[in-house]
Amino acid sequence: MSDGFEKAPFLLTRADLFITWAQKNSLWPFGSGLACCAIEMIATAAARYDIARFGMELFRASPRQADLFIVAGTVTNKMAPVLRRLWDQMPDPKWAMAMGNCAIGGGPFPTYSVLQGVDKIIPVDVYVAGCPPTPQGLIHGLMTLQEKIARSHPTKEILDPDARRPC
Amino acid sequence: MELREYDLNMGPQHPSTHGVLRLKLAVDNEVVLGVEPVLGYLHRGMEKLWESLTFTQVVPLTDRLDYIASLSNNLGYCLAVEKLAGIEVPKRARYIRVVLAELQRLASHLAWAGFMANDIGAMSVLLYAFQAREEVLDVFEEYCGARLTIHGIRIGGAVRDLDAPLVSRIRAVLEKVPRRLEDVRALLDGNRIWKERTVGVGRISGTDAIDYGLTGPSLRASGVAWDMRKDLPYSSYADFGFDVPLGANGDVYDRYLVRLEEICQSIRVVRQALDGLPEGEFTAKVPRALKIAPGEVFHTIEAPKGVLGFTVRSNGSDRPERVKMKSPSFINLQALDHMCRGNLFSDVIGILGSLDIVLGEIDK
Amino acid sequence: MPEDPADRPELREALEALTGHFAGAVLAGAVDRGELSVRLAKDALTSALRFLKEEAGFNALEDIAAFDNLGSAGEGGRRFTVVYRLYKFPGALRARVAVDVGEGESLASAVPLYRSADWAEREAFDMFGVRFEGHPDLRRIYMPDEFEGYPLRKDFPLAGRNGGA
Numbered sequence: 024m025s026d027g028f029e030k031a032p033f034l035l036t037r038a039d040l041f042i043t044w045a046q047k048n049s050l051w052p053f054g055s056g057l058a059c060c061a062i063e064m065i066a067t068a069a070a071r072y073d074i075a076r077f078g079m080e081l082f083r084a085s086p087r088q089a090d091l092f093i094v095a096g097t098v099t100n101k102m103a104p105v106l107r108r109l110w111d112q113m114p115d116p117k118w119a120m121a122m123g124n125c126a127i128g129g130g131p132f133p134t135y136s137v138l139q140g141v142d143k144i145i146p147v148d149v150y151v152a153g154c155p156p157t158p159q160g161l162i163h164g165l166m167t168l169q170e171k172i173a174r175s176h177p178t179k180e181i182l183d184p185d186a187r188r189p190c
Numbered sequence: 191m192e193l194r195e196y197d198l199n200m201g202p203q204h205p206s207t208h209g210v211l212r213l214k215l216a217v218d219n220e221v222v223l224g225v226e227p228v229l230g231y232l233h234r235g236m237e238k239l240w241e242s243l244t245f246t247q248v249v250p251l252t253d254r255l256d257y258i259a260s261l262s263n264n265l266g267y268c269l270a271v272e273k274l275a276g277i278e279v280p281k282r283a284r285y286i287r288v289v290l291a292e293l294q295r296l297a298s299h300l301a302w303a304g305f306m307a308n309d310i311g312a313m314s315v316l317l318y319a320f321q322a323r324e325e326v327l328d329v330f331e332e333y334c335g336a337r338l339t340i341h342g343i344r345i346g347g348a349v350r351d352l353d354a355p356l357v358s359r360i361r362a363v364l365e366k367v368p369r370r371l372e373d374v375r376a377l378l379d380g381n382r383i384w385k386e387r388t389v390g391v392g393r394i395s396g397t398d399a400i401d402y403g404l405t406g407p408s409l410r411a412s413g414v415a416w417d418m419r420k421d422l423p424y425s426s427y428a429d430f431g432f433d434v435p436l437g438a439n440g441d442v443y444d445r446y447l448v449r450l451e452e453i454c455q456s457i458r459v460v461r462q463a464l465d466g467l468p469e470g471e472f473t474a475k476v477p478r479a480l481k482i483a484p485g486e487v488f489h490t491i492e493a494p495k496g497v498l499g500f501t502v503r504s505n506g507s508d509r510p511e512r513v514k515m516k517s518p519s520f521i522n523l524q525a526l527d528h529m530c531r532g533n534l535f536s537d538v539i540g541i542l543g544s545l546d547i548v549l550g551e552i553d554k
Numbered sequence: 555m556p557e558d559p560a561d562r563p564e565l566r567e568a569l570e571a572l573t574g575h576f577a578g579a580v581l582a583g584a585v586d587r588g589e590l591s592v593r594l595a596k597d598a599l600t601s602a603l604r605f606l607k608e609e610a611g612f613n614a615l616e617d618i619a620a621f622d623n624l625g626s627a628g629e630g631g632r633r634f635t636v637v638y639r640l641y642k643f644p645g646a647l648r649a650r651v652a653v654d655v656g657e658g659e660s661l662a663s664a665v666p667l668y669r670s671a672d673w674a675e676r677e678a679f680d681m682f683g684v685r686f687e688g689h690p691d692l693r694r695i696y697m698p699d700e701f702e703g704y705p706l707r708k709d710f711p712l713a714g715r716n717g718g719a
Binding site: 030054055056058059061062063066070093096101102105107131132133135137154157 | 250
């Protein structure tokens with residue numbers, strides 16, 4: 024634990040609140056739309072479900088500009104190294120969401136070419152179940168992630184490198 | 191300028207490749223010399239998986255093939271199995287299937303319109319088209335609970351009957367969709383930027399198209415009037431009057447016009463089917479463990495993406511011996527190289543969009 | 555079934571012409587359920603397809619489906635059966651051409667006749683290991699190039715070998 028925490032916890036927790044408030048209300052998704060779930064993800068971004076009210080309408084095409092990796096769809100063994108590289112290219116702080124049963128655990132495909140869950144290659148923060156999850160389900164998952172972000176301590180990670188999440 | 195061939199990689203993660211498609215482009219400055227698609231990033235082993243499931247269990251998995259038009263896949267597979275097993279589908283069920291399939295065609299073409307326009311840069315069209323699509327998806331949700339992977343067409347008929355409230359709901363949606371379509375057409379049809387990016391781009395002649403195996407609206411835009419609903423009618427399509435829109439030049443603009451016109455024709459068919467909905471059962475009686483005597487059948491339907499076919503071979507048990515899917519997007523994508531050569535590198539996106547491919551169907 | 559296409563006379567004529575031309579190679583032929591169905595000896599494949607395309611007018615190749623006969627009754631006594639589905643447009647006529655090929659044997663590629671055969675043959679090679687002589691670029695299409703095994707063969711497990719790698 025670094026010295027900063029013992030000395031001025033009040034300021035740091037206020038800073039935490041501000042930083043997490045900013046982070047959770049402006050998550051920019053890196054829509055890794057792989058299969059059917061991608062269509063529901065796009066429908067969530069469209070006019071009726073309007074993900075823009077959460078500040079997330081800016082789906083970035085480049086991982087360098089995104090902070091939320093939504094794995095939407097089946098991850099195949101051929102695609103897995105590509106996803107891992109994309110995850111590595113995303114700068115910190117970053118979060119990952121496994122959207123849909125395929126990303127969670129292979130879904131209905133226990134076959135020779137499907138990775139049984141994206142959490143085998145990247146650390147997942149939120150799992151949104153469904154095949155595909157409805158837009159309401161995805162938004163619920165995003166709100167759960169926002170709550171998780173609100174509970175985190177970014178200043179701790181900045182001040183103490185060992186507190187950073189591995190991988 | 192001297193020829194400088196440069197290899198570019200597009201995908202498999204790319205906002206405009208409609209899924210995990212990898213394109214290897216060889217370009218000379220900005221002109222495309224060749225396109226080589228690399229597939230398999232969504233290969234899920236569906237055909238192998240189907241061999242270990244019963245005929246009935248395969249139906250929900252067919253939803254995940256062309257996931258933008260899942261009812262069409264259900265229909266294609268169920269018709270093939272019914273042909274193999276000799277199951278007679280009641281007339282009311284056939285009409286209900288037509289209603290569902292044409293509504294699905296509406297939803298699929300609206301999604302396509304949104305995606306293609308978004309790729310080229312007209313993002314408002316994505317929002318308008320998806321808003322119209324949401325209304326159709328509401329109908330599906332009210333019908334059987336699912337929006338995207340619907341599984342509403344089962345072996346023997348449909349999953350539920352179309353009751354009077356749902357019929358009036360569908361009629362109300364059919365009133366709303368043309369208005370949204372007018373919005374989209376007002377934005378794009380005469381738009382100078384849209385026309386510069388689509389007219390004369392990605393041309394393919396009718397003969398070349400048939401040789402490449404192209405089917406669906408992409409083929410009809412080249413002037414070839416091949417529509418399985420007219421050629422080899424299935425599920426009582428012969429009872430309905432509708433036109434098959436054709437294009438003249440086989441370019442991206444014509445493919446765009448053909449699909450928008452198909453939306454209007456689909457609305458026409460749904461109205462006729464609802465008006466003429468006969469009394470009867472909404473499904474045939476199919477045994478829970480459906481065993482089919484050894485045989486093989488190939489059946490095709492006109493799915494929104496093209497001609498979708500299923501070869502089903504049975505071996506006397508309740509599981510298929512082999513199910514082979516003839517995927518329209520898979521075959522259509524072969525023509526991408528032919529269409530892109532000589533065009534500018536930025537036209538590849540427009541051409542790919544106009545082909546209307548779905549990776550779930552391509553990679554199985 | 556009320557909507558089965560009738561067994562049209564053009565199909566009979568095509569079958570008779572085909573049997574006339576390739577008497578030794580046509581092992582079985584029938585017009586059944588609205589389509590022309592023949593089983594050929596594999597050496598006659600290219601000439602028969604050319605005949606069907608140019609003389610009988612089947613100008614579109616709809617699908618190439620391969621089957622693994624391991625463990626089943628086996629139609630032609632060989633490991634694999636490859637079925638070509640042809641379509642005549644306009645006219646709405648269907649033809650089914652089946653050839654049997656054993657493991658390690660190869661078939662002539664249909665790409666010179668129908669460009670739509672290109673990826674369909676690559677898929678048959680990728681999933682079953684059936685080779686097509688004369689194909690411009692016969693390599694795997696779905697599985698990675700270094701993948702070992704042919705997934706749709708009956709002796710390949712669903713979950714794959716090596717834990718699905």
